Amino acid sequence: MGECAxxxxxxxxxxxxxxxxxxxxRSPQHVxxxxxxxxxxxxxxxxxxxxxxxxxIDSAHSGAGASAANxxxxxxxxxxxxxxxxxxxxxxxLLLANESPLKVRLQMDPHQWAWGLGFLAACRxxxxxxxxxxxxxxxAQSRLAFEAMRSETAMDADHSTTGKLVLYPNESSFSAARHxxxxxxxxxxxxxxxxxxxxxxxxxxxxxxxxxxxxxxxTPSESAADCFKVCQALEQLLRARGVRFLLDTPVTGLxxxxxxxxxxxxxxxxxxxxTFVMALGTxxxxxxxxxxxxxxxxxxxxxxxTVDLQDVADATSAPAVNVTDAERKIVFARIGQRLRVAGxxxxxxxxxxxxxxxxxxxxxxxxxxxxxxATFEHVHPWAGLRPATPKGLPVLGRMPGGPSNLxxxxxxxxxxxxxxxxSAEYIAAALRPEIxxxxxxxxxxxx
Ligand SMILES: Cc1cc2nc3c(=O)[nH]c(=O)nc-3n(C[C@H](O)[C@H](O)[C@H](O)COP(=O)(O)OP(=O)(O)OC[C@H]3O[C@@H](n4cnc5c(N)ncnc54)[C@H](O)[C@@H]3O)c2cc1C
Numbered sequence: 001m002g003e004c005a006x007x008x009x010x011x012x013x014x015x016x017x018x019x020x021x022x023x024x025x026r027s028p029q030h031v032x033x034x035x036x037x038x039x040x041x042x043x044x045x046x047x048x049x050x051x052x053x054x055x056x057i058d059s060a061h062s063g064a065g066a067s068a069a070n071x072x073x074x075x076x077x078x079x080x081x082x083x084x085x086x087x088x089x090x091x092x093x094l095l096l097a098n099e100s101p102l103k104v105r106l107q108m109d110p111h112q113w114a115w116g117l118g119f120l121a122a123c124r125x126x127x128x129x130x131x132x133x134x135x136x137x138x139x140a141q142s143r144l145a146f147e148a149m150r151s152e153t154a155m156d157a158d159h160s161t162t163g164k165l166v167l168y169p170n171e172s173s174f175s176a177a178r179h180x181x182x183x184x185x186x187x188x189x190x191x192x193x194x195x196x197x198x199x200x201x202x203x204x205x206x207x208x209x210x211x212x213x214x215x216x217x218x219t220p221s222e223s224a225a226d227c228f229k230v231c232q233a234l235e236q237l238l239r240a241r242g243v244r245f246l247l248d249t250p251v252t253g254l255x256x257x258x259x260x261x262x263x264x265x266x267x268x269x270x271x272x273x274x275t276f277v278m279a280l281g282t283x284x285x286x287x288x289x290x291x292x293x294x295x296x297x298x299x300x301x302x303x304x305x306t307v308d309l310q311d312v313a314d315a316t317s318a319p320a321v322n323v324t325d326a327e328r329k330i331v332f333a334r335i336g337q338r339l340r341v342a343g344x345x346x347x348x349x350x351x352x353x354x355x356x357x358x359x360x361x362x363x364x365x366x367x368x369x370x371x372x373x374a375t376f377e378h379v380h381p382w383a384g385l386r387p388a389t390p391k392g393l394p395v396l397g398r399m400p401g402g403p404s405n406l407x408x409x410x411x412x413x414x415x416x417x418x419x420x421x422x423s424a425e426y427i428a429a430a431l432r433p434e435i436x437x438x439x440x441x442x443x444x445x446x447x
Contacts, residue, residue: 022438028052029431032264032273034251034287036060038067038227039409040279042235044243045149046424047277047431054243055271057264059250063231064091065281066416069304069382071342072333073322073429074223076143079135080166080180081392082300082345083122086153098263099361101329103346111285131392133256133351135415136187138394142422149421153237155414157229158336162321164222165199167213169327174215177326181217192218203321209363209369213327224322224333226347227417228339246271254406256291261403274332275405277427281387284395284410293402295395297411299350299385303358304342306382307366307374312337318373330365339373341366345386354383388413396426407431 028051031038036058044054058064082396087094094102106112122128148160168174174193194202194217196210202218239245246268253265254276263270278284281297288295309318318339323332330343341362359381367376389395389411397407409427412419 009249023353030276031275031277032271033277033279035279036062037065037281038231038417039423041231042420043277043279043409043427044238045234046241046428048238048241050428057246057249057251061247062235063228063265066384066386067227067231068304068384070227070417071331072224072226072335072340076139077219077222079132079139079415081128081131083119083392084128085123085125087123101344105348107349115390122391134393137424138419141417141425145421145425146193155233157225157233158224161217161223163220164322165203165216165218166324166326167216170214173326177217181364194218201271203319204316205319205370208371220250222322226335251287254291259404259405277407277409279409282385292398296389297387300388301346301348301383301385302342303344303362304340305359305362306338306340306380309337309339310374318370328365351382354381386413387411394423396423399432
């Protein structure tokens with residue numbers, strides 16, 4: 001099992017630099033995008049601007065899947081994959097501790113086993129470093145493209161650039177983080193190692209917690225936004241620009257003739273297009289399997305709560321800066337007058353049920369760190385499935401042996417919001433005739 005490489009960014013940064021509107025593709029196509037999550041919608045946005053006719057199909061509504069209530073972080077500098085050698089050290093505790101953020105429910109599912117083995121095989125320093133480098137490039141593209149979209153549309157979506165503080169519980173974890181920081185500095189990330197007191201100076205709401213962590217890494221340029229609001233706003237903008245949406249419409253199959261997909265099948269009838277983009281999140285695997293393709297995406301379930309802030313004006317009660325508790329592996333993001341708290345990773349198949357225990361753990365962690373942030377009387381609980389690949393690289397472009405007019409844009413795992421707009425640039429590049437040589441390289445995925 002393998003993944004499409006995104007390493008092309010290293011050699012082809014020029015191709016993936018933000019392409020202004022004036023450089024329209026000379027051969028507009030009808031592109032059918034399967035999936036109206038953040039990845040599908042960002043792709044629709046990019047392709048519509050390139051002059052393509054776009055249709056978007058989703059079995060539910062825009063932002064209904066993993067994009068609905070995620071951690072809200074645009075985590076451009078924190079892309080280190082879950083598959084990391086440090087996992088070997090942490091694994092016994094992660095698997096056995098009562099309140100571990102990780103849970104594995106082994107199933108009679110060869111795909112789960114293959115994914116798990118692929119994940120463990122990727123937990124090597126060289127692989128993790130390589131993935132981090134590729135994702136940092138993709139994230140940098142994404143930041144540019146997302147900011148361009150925001151300035152063109154004046155979209156709000158509770159966006160803020162207040163930076164991120166990642167808190168480490170002890171010297172060993174802090175030292176490993178400083179080591180990673182040094183690696184990332186060479187790749188252009190501006191980050192600072194801070195004492196707890198220095199963190200409180202930046203984020204006064206951490207005062208209550210100051211004696212409970214050893215140090216932190218601060219990244220001033222990190223952002224947050226409400227991913228669902230971005231999805232909804234994109235749908236409105238796209239409709240106004242003539243994009244056709246087929247919502248509440250499941251795609252039940254693809255019809256392949258030779259090396260082309262000729263139609264997407266839905267209960268509302270067949271949809272024909274020149275090119276199809278598969279952006280179905282965890283649903284991508286099933287649809288790809290229907291035409292004999294293996295997409296290495298497995299659901300990695302997570303949870304979030306959203307709480308209304310008690311006193312928005314009081315800077316000492318709720319964080320304005322994004323905070324990650326590295327020990328509990330929980331992220332806190334301010335979105336407007338609400339706090340989004342997210343975490344946990346469960347390999348439990350397609351189970352979408354919301355566990356009361358997991359929600360209680362998120363509430364308890366929030367009360368513990370920011371006791372005056374909210375009353376916690378009204379908590380909005382949520383569970384979602386991250387479309388994860390073993391290595392942590394998304395599946396981008398054509399698949400070997402796959403139809404020539406089917407592009408994949410899926411498998412962004414814990415970083416789909418962060419990477420969506422960069423991935424859309426990648427798909428747009430694959431459709432631009434003047435950069436065909438690179439489009440061919442994009443296709444060089446290892447199955
Ligand atoms: C708890 C949690 C916290 C997270 N925090 C962050 C974060 O802070 N920052 C970040 O960058 N990322 C985060 N993520 C990851 C991010 O949310 C996902 O990577 C991203 O939402 C994936 O987007 P997508 O468009 O690929 O998939 P989805 O949003 O799942 O969209 C796929 C769409 O396809 C549709 N679909 C599926 N099958 C079919 C079918 N057969 N026919 C028609 N439609 C279909 C679904 O209805 C859905 O709308 C988090 C995820 C979770 C679960």
